[in-house]
Amino acid sequence: MKHFTKLATAAALGTVLGTAAIAQELYTPNLAYRTGPFAATGIPLMNGQADYMTLLNERDGGIGGAKIDFEECETGYSTEKGVECYEKTKGTAIVTQPWSTGITLQVLPKTNVDEIPILAPGYGFSPMADGTVFQWAFNMPAGYWDAADMIVQYLENEGGSLDGKKIAFLHLDHPFGKEPLPVLEMHAEGKGFELLPIPVGLKEMQNQSAQWLQIRRERPDYVVMWGWGAMNAGAITEAVKTKFPMENFIGVWWAGHDADLKLVGEDGKGYKSISWSFPNMDAPVMKEIKERVIDAGLSQTNEEEMQGVFYGRGLVMSAILAEAIANAQENFGTAEIDATQLRWGLENINLTEERIAELGMEGMVPPFSTSCANHTGHSGGWMLEWDGSKFVKASDLLMPNVEGYSDLIESAAAEYAESNAPWDMNEECSATN
Amino acid sequence: MLNDIFIAPFVDMVEAPDFLMQVLWEGLVSGILYALIALGFVLIFRSSRIFNFAQGIMVVFAALTLVGLFAMGIPAWISVGLTLGVMFVLAVAIERVVLRPLVGQPDIILFMATIGITLFLIGFGETIFGGENKVMITEELGIPTGDTVLEPFGGLLILQHLDITVVVVATLLVLALLAFLNYTQMGRAIRALGDDHQAALSVGISLQTIWVLVWFIAGIIALVTGIAWGARAGVSFALEVIAYKALPVLMLGGLESITGAIVGGLMIGILEKLFEIYWGQPLLGGNTETWFAFVLALIVLLFRPQGLFGERIIERV
Numbered sequence: 170m171k172h173f174t175k176l177a178t179a180a181a182l183g184t185v186l187g188t189a190a191i192a193q194e195l196y197t198p199n200l201a202y203r204t205g206p207f208a209a210t211g212i213p214l215m216n217g218q219a220d221y222m223t224l225l226n227e228r229d230g231g232i233g234g235a236k237i238d239f240e241e242c243e244t245g246y247s248t249e250k251g252v253e254c255y256e257k258t259k260g261t262a263i264v265t266q267p268w269s270t271g272i273t274l275q276v277l278p279k280t281n282v283d284e285i286p287i288l289a290p291g292y293g294f295s296p297m298a299d300g301t302v303f304q305w306a307f308n309m310p311a312g313y314w315d316a317a318d319m320i321v322q323y324l325e326n327e328g329g330s331l332d333g334k335k336i337a338f339l340h341l342d343h344p345f346g347k348e349p350l351p352v353l354e355m356h357a358e359g360k361g362f363e364l365l366p367i368p369v370g371l372k373e374m375q376n377q378s379a380q381w382l383q384i385r386r387e388r389p390d391y392v393v394m395w396g397w398g399a400m401n402a403g404a405i406t407e408a409v410k411t412k413f414p415m416e417n418f419i420g421v422w423w424a425g426h427d428a429d430l431k432l433v434g435e436d437g438k439g440y441k442s443i444s445w446s447f448p449n450m451d452a453p454v455m456k457e458i459k460e461r462v463i464d465a466g467l468s469q470t471n472e473e474e475m476q477g478v479f480y481g482r483g484l485v486m487s488a489i490l491a492e493a494i495a496n497a498q499e500n501f502g503t504a505e506i507d508a509t510q511l512r513w514g515l516e517n518i519n520l521t522e523e524r525i526a527e528l529g530m531e532g533m534v535p536p537f538s539t540s541c542a543n544h545t546g547h548s549g550g551w552m553l554e555w556d557g558s559k560f561v562k563a564s565d566l567l568m569p570n571v572e573g574y575s576d577l578i579e580s581a582a583a584e585y586a587e588s589n590a591p592w593d594m595n596e597e598c599s600a601t602n
Numbered sequence: 603m604l605n606d607i608f609i610a611p612f613v614d615m616v617e618a619p620d621f622l623m624q625v626l627w628e629g630l631v632s633g634i635l636y637a638l639i640a641l642g643f644v645l646i647f648r649s650s651r652i653f654n655f656a657q658g659i660m661v662v663f664a665a666l667t668l669v670g671l672f673a674m675g676i677p678a679w680i681s682v683g684l685t686l687g688v689m690f691v692l693a694v695a696i697e698r699v700v701l702r703p704l705v706g707q708p709d710i711i712l713f714m715a716t717i718g719i720t721l722f723l724i725g726f727g728e729t730i731f732g733g734e735n736k737v738m739i740t741e742e743l744g745i746p747t748g749d750t751v752l753e754p755f756g757g758l759l760i761l762q763h764l765d766i767t768v769v770v771v772a773t774l775l776v777l778a779l780l781a782f783l784n785y786t787q788m789g790r791a792i793r794a795l796g797d798d799h800q801a802a803l804s805v806g807i808s809l810q811t812i813w814v815l816v817w818f819i820a821g822i823i824a825l826v827t828g829i830a831w832g833a834r835a836g837v838s839f840a841l842e843v844i845a846y847k848a849l850p851v852l853m854l855g856g857l858e859s860i861t862g863a864i865v866g867g868l869m870i871g872i873l874e875k876l877f878e879i880y881w882g883q884p885l886l887g888g889n890t891e892t893w894f895a896f897v898l899a900l901i902v903l904l905f906r907p908q909g910l911f912g913e914r915i916i917e918r919v
Contacts, residue, residue, distance in 0.1 A: 204724065206840035208733030342889050367883075370892035372843050375835040378628040379878040379891055386621060386879075399840030402735060406835050410749070410762055428735045432836050474734075 193235040193505045195494060197222070198242055198258035199266045205245035206374070207398035210426050210479065211268075215241065216470040217483020218266075220462045224454075225491060227461050232491055233498040235505055239487075246398070248272050255279065263508045264288050264490065270345035273306075278589050280305045286512045288493075290486045291422055291445055295348055298545035299582035300516065304595035307515050309489060310537045310548035311445045313395075314578070315569035316421050317349035319443050320393055321356045323419070323552050323567060328390070332361035337389035339380060339396065339404060342368035346395045349421070351581070352574050353393075365389060374400040381407040394420040401429040405437055415439035415555075422446070425553055425560060427477040435557040445550040446534055447562060448481035453529030458484070478553065478560050485534045492518055492528075516541045535566050541598035547571050611880035620757025625879050626872060631765045633871020634772045638827045639848040640855065640863035641779065642820040647857050648796035649816045650701070652712045656719040658845025660821060663723050664689055665828030665837045666731040669739060678742035682825075689821030690814075697813045705809070724839065733839055738832035740764065745833060768830045775826055776864060779819070783860065792816060796858060850895035854902050856912020866910065870895045 199218060202211040222239040231237050242254035251272030255265055259279075264286050267273045273293040280287050287293070287306040295314040297306040325331055338353060340346030350366065357364040365387055367380050377400075384392060392413065396404055401424045408418055416439035425442025449455065455475070462468045463475065474480050497506045497514030506514070519538040525531060537548035547569055554563035571578075586592040615622045639657060646654040667688050671681035700715050740747060746763035753759070783789035794802040795812055803809060831841055851870055855862025874894045882890030908914050 203733055204728055204839070205733075206838070206843055208728070209735035209836075209838045209840070212733050342892075366887070368887065368889040370889045372846055373889070373891050375831060375840060375844060376632060378632065379875055379883075380888070382621075382625060382628060382875075382879055383883050383888065385624075386618075399735070399835060399838055399843075402838075403835040411760065429836070432735070432737055 193231075194238045195232065195235050195263060195505070196238045196240070196258075196261045197264050197266070197490060197494075198240050198254070198262050200244050200251050200254045200258075200268045200272060201241040202244050202246040202268060203241075204243060205247070206371070207246040209428060210398050210401075210423065211246065213426075213428075213470070213474050213477055213479035214483040214486075216468065216474065217480040217485075218487045219483075220458055220468045220470060221454075221484045221487035221491070223462045223467050224458050227465070227467070228457065232494045233504040235498075237491075237494075244268065244272065248275055252276060259283055259285055263494075263506060263511045266486075266490075267293070270294065270348060271343065274344055277303070277306060278592075281593055285508045286515055288486075288490055288515065290489060291482075292345070294585075295352075295545075296578050296581035296585060298543065298547075298578050300540070300542045300544040301595050301598045302582040302586050302592070303544060304541075304593070304598070305512060307539070307544045309515075309518065309539055309544065309546035310485075310520075310534060311550055311569070312545045312547075313348040313421070314352045314574055315545065315547055315571070316443050316550070317352040317393075318356070318569040318571075318574065319550055319552075319567045320419055320421075321353070321360070322570070323443070323564065324391055325360070330360075331356075334390040335363045335365060335387065337365045337367055337384050337387065337392045339367045339369065339384075339392055339394045341374075341395060341397055341400050342370050343397075345397060345423075349395060351577055355574060355577065369396070369400055369404070374398065375403045377403045377407045380404075381411045381413070384413060385411050391417045391419065394418070394424050396420060396424040400424075401426060402432050405429055405433055405440065408440075409433045409436040416441075419443065419552075422482075422550065426479050427559065430555045430560075431558075437555045438557045440555045441563060442478075442553050442555075442560065443550050443567070444478060444482075444553045444560075445548050446478065446482040446485045447532055447551060447553065448476055448478055448560075449530075449532045450476055452531050452533055454484065454488075454533075455529075457529065476559070481533055485530065488528055488530060488534075489518065489520075492520065492524075515539065516544070518546070541595060606885055607881070610884070614880060618757065619755045620753075620759050623754060623759050625875050627759070627761065627765075629872035629875030630868065631768060631871070632875065633868040634769055635827060635830055635844075635867075636847050636851050636871050637864045637867025638772050638775070638823055638830075639845055640851040640867050641776070641860065642823040642827075643848055643852055644855075644857065644860055644863045645792070645816045645823075646820055648860075649792050649812050650712070650795070651709055651799075652701075652716060653709075653857070654820065655713065655716040656723060657820060657824065657848070658842040659720045659723045659727070660689075660692075660824035661828045661831070661845060662837070662839055662841045663692075663727050664821060664825035665738065665832045665841065666727055666736070668825065668829070669736045669832070669837050670731050672739050672742065673736075678739050678744075681739075682743070685825055686822065689825060690818050693814050693817035693821055696817050697810055701813055702810065724842075728839070735836040735838040736832075738829060738837050740833045743829070745829075764833055771826065772830070775823070780860065788812075788815060847895070850899040852909070853896075853899035854909055856909030858913055859909070859911035862909055862911030870898065873898060 201215045222237045244251040244254055248271040252275050255276045266288050267276050273289050289308045293308045295312040297303045297308045418440050420442045422444045425444055430437045493514035496517050497510040501510045521536050535548040537546035539546050549566050549568040551562045552564035553560040642657045668681050668685045671684050745767050748763050750761045791807045851866040855866025874891050877894050878890050
C-alpha cells in the first residue's frame with residue numbers, strides 16, 4: 170500500500186506539475202569513461218546507466234514529470250580529468266557520479282563544501298558508510314569492506330577454517346586496489362590466515378607473469394583479486410597459464426566482467442566474483458529496455474553486452490538514483506528537486522523485495538535501505554561463478570557482518586574528518602543515532 | 603639484511619632451478635616483446651630523427667583492425683593482409699599529411715606531431731572499433747595454444763605454445779629486418795639517412811619514400827606485437843600502455859641502434875623479472891617492474907649517456 174501511495178503520488182506530481190514541468194530537468198551528470206585503458210569495463214556500465222534513464226524519459230517522461238539530463242563527461246578514468254569534469258558540471262548538478270575511487274577521493278572534500286551528493290555505487294572510500302561524517306557521500310548498495318568480509322565468510326563456509334591458510338591478495342596498485350586491506354588484515358589476524366598482498370602496477374596489468382610466478386612459489390590456498398579494467402583479463406589468463414585452480418580464485422564485483430572471462434572461455438570455469446547485482450534477462454525491465462530503448466535505436470549497447478553482469482549493474486545504479494529522486498520529489502512536493510533534497514532522497518531509500526519487483530528488477534539487486542547514518546546500505550551480494558560461457562549464481566544471498574568492522578568504519582571516518590578539518594558533519598543525524 | 607640481499611636469492615635459485623628456468627623464460631618472452639616495440643621506435647628515429655610517440659597506439663590500431671576485419675566475416679589470413687594494407691595507407695597518410703609539411707622544422711615539432719597522430723588514432727580507433735575488449739583471433743591464425751610441461755631437475759617448467767611461437771616469430775622478424783637493412787638497396791638507404799641526412803639526400807635518396815617505408819615497417823612490427831600481446835590478455839586500448847615499457851629499452855640500448863633495441867629489450871625483460879622475483883617481492887613488497895627498468899637505464903646513462911649501443915654525438919660549440 171505504501172509503495173502504491175508512493176507511485177500514485179509520483180504520478181499525481183507528474184500530472185499536477187505537468188505544464189510547469191515542460192522545461193524542468195534534473196541534471197545528473199555522469200563522469201564516464203568510455204575511452205582509455207579501462208574503457209572495456211566502463212562501456213557496458215555506462216550503457217546500462219544511460220539506458221535506464223532513457224527508458225524513464227521515454228516511458229514516463231522522466232521522473233515525477235521532470236526529464237532527466239544524464240549528460241556524460243568523459244574522464245578516461247583519469248583522476249585529473251575527473252576533477253575537471255566535476256568542476257565543469259557542478260553548477261546545476263543535483264548529484265555527481267565520479268566513477269573511480271581516485272576521483273571520488275579527490276572530489277570528496279569539494280562536495281562537502283559545494284553540498285552536492287556523491288553517488289558511488291559499490292566503489293569509493295569505504296568509510297563513506299558513516300553518514301554522520303560523510304553527509305554528502307553515498308556508496309550503496311555495498312562497499313569494498315562489505316565485499317572483503319563476504320569473500321572471507323564464503324571461503325570459510327566452503328573450505329572450512331582459514332586458520333593456517335594463505336590468501337594471496339592480488340590488487341591494482343591504486344587507491345581502489347588498496348581499499349579492502351584494513352578488513353582483510355583484521356580478518357587475517359582474527360582468523361589466523363596469512364595475507365599476502367601482491368600489487369599489480371598500471372603498466373603491468375597485461376603482463377602479470379611476475380605476480381603469478383610469485384603465486385606459484387608461495388602456493389596460496391586462495392587468490393582474492395581486486396582488479397579493474399585490463400588487469401582482470403591479464404590475471405585470469407595468467408591463472409589459466411599457471412594452472413591455478415580456478416575454484417580458489419575470487420574477485421571483487423569489478424573483476425566479474427563477462428568479456429574478461431570470454432577470453433579464456435571454458436578454461437575459466439569455476440572462477441568466482443562477489444556481486445551485488447545480477448543480470449536477469451527475464452526481468453520485466455529488460456524487456457522494456459529492449460523494446461523502448463534498444464529497438465528504438467536510443468542505445469549504444471548490443472544484444473551480447475545486454476546479457477552481461479556489467480550492463481545489468483549499470484541499470485541498477487541508475488535505478489537507485491531514480492529511486493532517490495522519486496523519494497525526494499514525494500517528500501518535498503516538487504519535481505525539480507535540488508542537491509540538498511536529493512541527499513534526503515538518498516538517505517531514505519528503502520528497496521524492499523516488493524519495491525524491486527515494482528521496478529521490474531527481480532533478482533537483479535538485493536534489498537537494502539539507507540538512513541542518514543548508513544550511507545552504504547550493506548545489501549550483501551551473491552557469489553557468481555563463471556560456467557564457461559556466462560556467470561551464474563553460486564550462492565544464496567551473503568550478508569556482510571558489518572558489526573565486525575563498524576569500529577573500523579567509525580575510526581577511519583573520524584580520522585578523515587580530523588585530517589580534513591574543518592569538516593562539516595551531520596550533527597542532527599549524530600544526535601539521533 | 604645483507605643475507606637477504608646477497609645470499610638468500612642465490613640460494614633460492616640453486617635450490618629451485620626449475621623455478622629459475624621459468625623466471626628466465628618469462629623474462630625472455632617479455633624481453634623479446636619489449637625489443638619488438640623498441641625496434642619500431644628505433645627505425646623511425648634512425649631515418650627521420652623523430653621520436654615516434656604513436657608507436658604504442660599503432661600496436662592497438664593494428665590489432666583492432668585485424669580483429670575488426672575478421673569480425674566482418676573476412677578469413678583470418680586475408681584479414682592480416684588487409685591489415686597490412688591499412689598500415690601501409692596509414693604510413694602514406696602520415697608522410698603526406700603530417701611529416702612532409704613539417705620538413706625542416708625542429709625535432710620537437712615533429713615529436714609533437716606524433717602526439718597528434720596518437721590522439722587522432724585513439725579517437726578514430728574508438729569511433730570505428732569501440733573501446734570494448736576483444737578476443738584476438740589466435741586459433742584462426744593457426745597460432746598454437748596449450749602448453750608443454752617439462753620436469754627439469756624433478757621440478758616444473760611450463761612452456762606456453764603461444765610464447766614459443768612469439769619467440770620464434772619475433773626472432774625471425776628481427777633477422778629479416780636486419781637482412782633487409784644490411785643487404786637491400788632500400789635498407790641501405792634507410793641506414794644512410796640515419797647516418798647523415800644531408801649526404802643521403804645529396805646522392806638522390808628519396809626522403810618521402812623512405813619515410814613511408816619505415817612507418818610501414820613500424821606498422822608491421824606493431825601488428826606482430828599487437829597479435830602477441832593481444833593473444834595474452836585481449837585487444838583493448840590498454841595495450842597502448844605497454845609501449846611505455848620500450849622507453850627504458852631505448853634509454854639503455856640507444857635510440858639509434860637496432861642491436862641496442864634487441865639487446866636492451868632482452869636485458870630489461872630478463873633482469874627486471876629476476877629482480878622482481880628474487881629481490882623485489884621478498885624485500886620491497888613487489889611491483890618493482892614499474893621502476894626497475896628505468897633505474898637500470900639511468901645507471902647506464904650515468905656512464906654512457908648515449909646508451910649501450912648509441913652513437914656518441916660530439917658537437918662543436
